[in-house]
Amino acid sequence: MTIEEARADWIRVRGHHRDFAELLKSRLSAVTKSLGIYAEISAREKETHSLVKKLIKKPHLSYETLPDKVGARVVVRLRSELAPIENRVKEVFKFSAVEDKAAKLGFDKVGYLSIHVDGIALREDDPEINRFPSTGFFGELQIRTLGQHLWSEVSHDTFYKNDELVNKLPEDLQRRVHLSAGLVEVADREFDRMNEEARPSPEIEVFSGLEKLYYSVATKRPDIELSLDVINLILPLYGEASAREILERHIIPNFENHRDQLAAIYSDPDYDYDGASAFFFQPEALLIYERLHFDRAQLLAKWNERYPEKELERVATSFGFSLE
Amino acid sequence: MLTNDQLATMVLRHAIFHDVPNQRGQGGQQVILSTDLTPIDAERRRLLKTKLVKSLDSIHAYGMVFQDQPASTVPGFVRDVTATGYTEAKFVTASQGMAQHLYQVQSGAVSPGLLCVIDIVIGNRHGLILMKLERDEGAELKMKAERGRTHFEMSVLDSLVLTGNTRLFKAVAFLRLGAGDDDFEMSACDNQHNPTDTNEMARFWQKYLGCELEEAARVSTSKFFNATMEFVNQHVDDPELQTVIYESLHSELRSARAAFSPRAFLTNHVPEPVRHELNLFLGEKHVSLASFPKGTQDIRGSLRRLTYISEAGVRVVAPEDRGELVTVGEAQIVVNDRLSRLGRS
DSSP, rough: OOOOHHHHHHHHHHHHHHHHHHHHHHHHHHHHHTTTOOOEOOOOOOOHHHHHHHHHHHHSSSSOOOTTTEEEEESSSSSSGGGHHHHHHHHHHOOSEEEEEHHHOOOOOOOOOOEEEEBOOOTTOEEEEEEOOOTTOEEEEEEHHHHHHHIIIIIIIIIIIIIHHHHTTTTTHHHHHHHHHHHHHHHHHHHHHHHOOOOOOOHHHOOOOOOOHHTTTOOOOOHHHHHHHHHHHHHHGGTOOOOOIIIIIEEEEEETTTTTHHHHHOOOOOGGSSSSOOTTTTTTHHHHHHHHHHHHHHHHHTTHHHTTTTHHHHHHHHHHHOOO | OHHHHHHEEEEEEEEEEEEEEEOOSSSSSOOBBSSSSSOOOOOHHHHHHHHHHHTTTTTEEEEEEOOSOOOHHHHHHHHHHSSOOOOOHHHHHHHHHHHHHHHHOTTTTOOOOEEEEEEETTTEEEEEEEEEEEETTOOOOOOOEETEEEEOOHHHHHHSSSSOOOOEEEEEEEEEEESSSSEEEEEETTTTSSSOOSSHHHHHHHHHHHHEEEOHHHHHHHHHHHHHHHHHHHHHHOHHHHHHOOOHHHHHSSOSEEEEOHHHHHHOOOOTTHHHHHHHHHHHOOOOOOOOOOOGGGHHHHHHHEEOOOOOOOOEETTOOOGGGEEESSSOEEOOOOOOOOOOO
16 A cells, blocks of 8 residues: 555544544543552544654555554553553453563663553454454553653653664763663652552541542542541541541442442533532542431531531532432 | 432433413413423533432432322323333323323412423433422513423523522422333422321322322331341440430430431431441341331330339339339339340449
8 A cells, every 4th residue: 555545544544543542542441440540541543644654754564554553541650550550451452462661671771661552452352343343443552650651751752752763862861861761760669669658647548548449430630638638527427447447347338339320420421510519529529428328417517617518518419419 | 219329320301391370260370381391401400400319318308109099190191201112292291291180189278380390311211200399479480482382491490490499399200110000219309298297288299199108107117116126136235325225216206206317316316336337237127217207106015115113213114015024013023034234324
């Protein structure tokens, strides 16, 4: 196929690939939700000019087999979240190869880090497989941390693009590029360690538990300061119970009993509007939800000590509860 | 009765309003039936849903079932519209039929007003909501009439439903669960009357709907009483707390209030963490936490107690229907039971 023919064909089929990218994004969102991990997810089909450029620059690639007609990316906060996502992606999708760039670097080099899943496509048992058969609809997925993403965006993707270009830089500049990658890797490892070593206060422990549940049904980022403030206010309603007891005896069982309904509520676009409560797209909404089930009157009394009643009323009606 | 999850995921699809005045003899105002739906924008739809959730989950809300042989035509219309093969025309016709029926049964004592019928979906289940709203003298209700077609404009919602001070409000939700005539989940709310009030005005809404309470008052009352007593006897070890719950339960059930709120009882009389345990226990026993009208006929014997007071001031309290537990002799009072536990206060 000539470049001209490839361009014409891509213009014809691009919309279909856009739909595939959308589906890929929603499937990846389901993956991160199922793990309770917050992630920035994007997926899009290649723009026509970009596809043509690639075919011109890399004549060994053909239009039919171009691996990244659709590109997707999952960016997580912590290094320790990469492996669970990679493993779940391997279970959920079909793929041709997985490449961990860290393994390629070896122990004595630093540089670009990401996990690349090539040829990511729908499995044969996927309900959408007839619309997007894996022979024609596949893409490239990158899984990386925010730190890795930062380095890639600034040092790698934007200016140097690939190792060949980096190699053309003066040696001292090359070294500084790699050193900055090393710094980011050290920071990523430190974030992971800090996350593991932190001895949280009860409200932080409850927040961590709630956050995991929240991200399994919702995608909006919360205001953590507000979360801790609300949790701090409501925790006394559980008497002497420890943070672990509150999570294991109250929050998690109640959440699991209503998981499907909560997922439906949080995915309803009707709730994402100007009149929604400031407390609805927050992990502690699940704490409020549990107290609405079991201790509505006390919750209201406690709430009124610090926050406007109208806001609680909004959260309550979103969950199908009346305060009247 | 509709659950919180069902109310939260309820989608309001279409709404239609009919103006239903009182019959006041010949020459009186006639019912005004809309022929078309009232278009509702997204914002008002959300506000309307909020209003309905607040009513149908309030302490004034009760579970209902259809009467066996109702005089009302409402059950027939509800069954018909929610059966498979829904069409907008069928919905409009049924809503008109229900408004006509309201006009026929609405006596002079019942406030006139608007009947709003809403077509709803929860999950993949179909249902209907009816709201009866008092027509405020000052409210301007705009009806649009064009080439023989009529409908109330969206502003009717602002005037009657969405203002914070709507006082007189009756609502009911019917959710079809299966193909059978009685496969429905229903919640009704009348913020003017208790469902157990016996006067004609209070019975009006149920009579119009052709419904009755899902569970007789005496059944709800004895279920809650027996389950709570079972919990106290088996799961509360502290004798002082046992006494507090026991005394509070008796006192609440014997009070003059017509309705009983399990939720309020738990909050006011049962401390954590026992409250949570009792909450779960009641759930396991399928005892609802929704308010119910009190009916103590079946537990009268357990609620009434005889108190024996000795000359030295010792008190023995026993259920009236368990007279065999206490024998009163000339020189002594004998309790014919074994000591379960000892409490100090």
